[in-house]
Amino acid sequence: MSATAIDFGHELPDQLPTIAAALSAQLSLETDVAAFLAERAAIERDYAAKLQSLVRKYRDKIAKRDQDISVGPTPTIEWKHAQSTLGTHITDLYSTHDATAADHGSLASTLDDISNKMNVSTKAREDLRKKHTSYANKLLSDRETTYSAKDKAKAKYDELCHELDSQRQKREKAASGDKHADRAAKAFQSAEMDMWNGKNSYLIQISVSNSAKQRFYRNDLPVVQNSLQSLWTLSTNRFATSTAKAQSVFAAHHELVAKKHRDLEFKASQVDPVQDQNLFAQHNQQRWQEPGGWTFEPCSGFFDTGEMSTEPSAVTFLQNRLIRCRTRIAELEPLAEAKLKEVEGLRNLRDAYEKQSDLGNPDEVIDNLFESVRTLFGFEIELHDLEAEVETITANIGGDQSQARPHRFKPASFGIPTKCDLCGDKIWGLASKGSVCKPCGYTVHQKCEMKVPAECKAAPGGGVAASTGSPRASSSISRSNRSSGIFASGKTRSTASQAAPNSGDKGPTGRVLFAFEASSPHELNVVEGESVEMLEEDVDGSGWIKVRAGAGREGLVPTSYCDFSNHTAAPTATTQDTGYNGAKAMPATQGCGLFVKALYDYAAQGMDEHSLSEGERLELTATGMSYADGWCEVIKDGRTAIVPSNYVEEL
DSSP, X not given: OOOOOOOHHHHSTTOHHHHHHHHHHHHHHHHHHHHHHHHHHHHHHHHHHHHHHHHHHHHHHHXXXXXXXXTOSSOSSOOXXXXXXXXXXXXXXXXXXXXXXXXXXXXXXXXXXXXXXXXXXXXXXXXXXXHHHHHXXXXXXXXXXXXXXXXXXXXXXXXXXXXXXXXXXXXXXXXTTOTTHHHHHHHHHHHHHHHHHHHHHHHHHHHHHXXXXXXXXXXXXXXXXXXXXXXXXXXXXXXXXXXXXXXXXXXXXXXXXXXXXXXXXXXXXXXXXXXXXXXXXXXXXXXXXXXXXXXXXXXXXXXXXXXOOOOHHHXXXXXXXXXXXXXXXXXXXXXXXXXXXXXXXXXXXXXXXXXXXXXXXHHHHHHXXXXXXXXXXXXXXXXXXXXXXXXXXXXXXOSOOTTOBOOXXXXXXXXXXXXXXXXXXXXXXXXXXXXXXXXXXXXXXXXXGGGSOSBXXXXXXXOXXXXXXXXXXOHHHHHHHHHHHHHTXXXXXXXXXXXXXXXXXXXXXXXESSOBOOOSTTBOOBOTTOEEEEEEOOTTSSSEEEEEOGGGOEEEEEGGGEXXXXXXXXXXXXEEEOSSSSEEEEOOOXXXXXXXXXSSOBOOOSTTBOOBOTTOEEEEESXXXXXXTTEEEEEETTEEEEEEGGGEEEO
């Protein structure tokens, strides 16, 4: 009777090396048994060859004496080869031994086959055990990286605190009428803002580190240990099955010792990995306690508390960070859900193969399963860290950011000096990196990007930061807020509709300049060149209009995507960021002959981007992967645009 199942992740916390070592010893034992069967096969083959040679030798002798034995050396009549009963008996004896020799040869071949299969299977499972150990080390390394980021944030916070104190002293010295007093005051204010941001980053990193620590000990490591336990169970069952088959072969060959081998076969069927694991667990229990978490440590010589700064500039920084987190969560959730379904399917397939081995090889499935689990962990760990950030930020500034209108910044380089719309300094050259919000044209340094309030004039209200529910809300809900935020803006749609044409009148018609894919029920899919009728104008400055397309389809589309001036046809060129506020027409670009494949689905966020479908194949332009940090340029449907570089892989 099978013993009660246990869970290594719960019963043996933080003991993966011990479990892996025990499993390695079992796999080594299986290799030894396979070697034993191979040597036994060599003995059987050698015995068969010697027995056949012996039978051939004495069969030749009886052939010479067959007549003498049967009828004598000089019969009076011709001998018709009729054997005596003794001769027949001896012939049968030699034939039996000859057949026995063939049976030994067959036994040797069967044992060799079992030994080879055991070696192949054991090697695959040993490689998988090593993968588990390697991945556990990677999880540990990733956790240590998070801890290191916390320490770096602490060091940066200390540095900013000292810098603030230095600027304070300079301001006090210059406060007595010095002509540089104003400059010193501004420097002190800038240092104070940086200190707040550094402090908040440090607090966030503490929360992330604590969350990473909890996930590592409560989820990640136990799951890897349970996966090793699953491999242990499979290995034990496969080992027992192989030895049972070998004993069955021996029993069939050696009928005189069949009872002994059948008893051994029965005992092999009684091998129970759960009972073995219970015994192993009972002898490896030890005291263990989860390490404590981190708390805020003020800078040495600097009085401070563990409360987050809620100054206006600090709140802006946190709001932008919250928007980024929720945007990334919305991207990751569908990927994690799809990978989770894949993992569940592979687990079901593995269980089916274990129960009925003729359906397929469970070793291959469990290898694919581990790879899928590792990918899923990548998504889940990133989501876990992002949720820790969201929880920390919303606990201090709240999660309702319904009026937020986030900018859509994209990296850009500038060939001419360009003014930063936030700090006023110039952006120019390779050393000074900039970003541009393409819908509204707002231009800033990349270092200033997180300090810009979410007040994009060309974006609808209620972006991803507007969600007040769980940070794990579905991406479709988050995307729908982009359109629904129009209804929550300063002007109501009823007011806006007063400026729209009456239902009895037909509104102005125009053409779609760029294809648009709806991301919520309020929006409308349109294709380039399609004729549309305007139903509601963009009177509230939200950047969206309501149109009607063919077959009575109605919905919202970006105002800049349509032209109602002279019913002009859609241009054949797209736009590309020029590095300053504005865009220029870009002629059709020839491909470079290199291709990429889409790893995930992606919805375009602007007219200069392409949407992606998983598995889709696209050709790179000459710029290709060097377009900008995090982006690459491709050709799709005859149009050149950009896609995120981490969503594709080069072929």
